[in-house]
Amino acid sequence: MGHGMEDYIAAENRKIDGYELGLYAIFDGHSGRDVAEYLQGRLFDNILSEPDFWTSPKKAVRKAYEATDDEILKKVVGSRGGSTAVTAILIDQRELIVANAGDSRAVLCRNGKAKQISVDHEPTKEKELVESKGGFVTEMPGSVPRVDGQLAMTRAFGDAKLKEHITSEPDIKVENIDDDTEFIILASDGFWKVMSNQEAYNSIEDMEDAQEAAETLIREALSRKSYGDISCIVVMFH
Structure with missing residues (x-):
């Protein structure tokens, strides 16, 4: 890896306005840990403090991502440091709100199938977005595509030097949790570089302990010689 571990995770339960919330996230820092650490302590607070969270959750999450990025650019980071984020908010074990900026991933497992x-x-997927902002995507031999020759994703928090050409705007998905839903997996890109969604499901489909399942997935990714930071959360439904 050539650097210290820059990932942070969040996994907690809260009771708010009579609702039971499960809050889960992976923050994959790059060029330092400061941004990921800030996100761990701040992003969910910003999301849940949005007044329209209960009526328009997608709008609230989008606003909170933008507001948190503004805070980071003003208070935390120099021109280089940044972080991706994938966040999952589980409401009363019935509704799941997933948002992400960057290349960490959330996978929902139901009826034996893994659904991203x-x-x-990734820069090749959003090349037009980058170019519309005045940036460019390069792909050097032996390396991954990068925005302005530097960043291997098109959306992230921080990264002030590249902010004109990237965004922290998340993609957001709302899923219902039904009796057939088995578990969800959140993991950073170091995991998904060596494991497909379905392979991840197959590795833990018979497990009942979420902590054991997450540790099993990490060991499997390491055995496949992943060279990126690896963080993983499994949330099981029984």
């Missing part, structure tokens, strides 16, 4: 419910914001 986040978007990998």
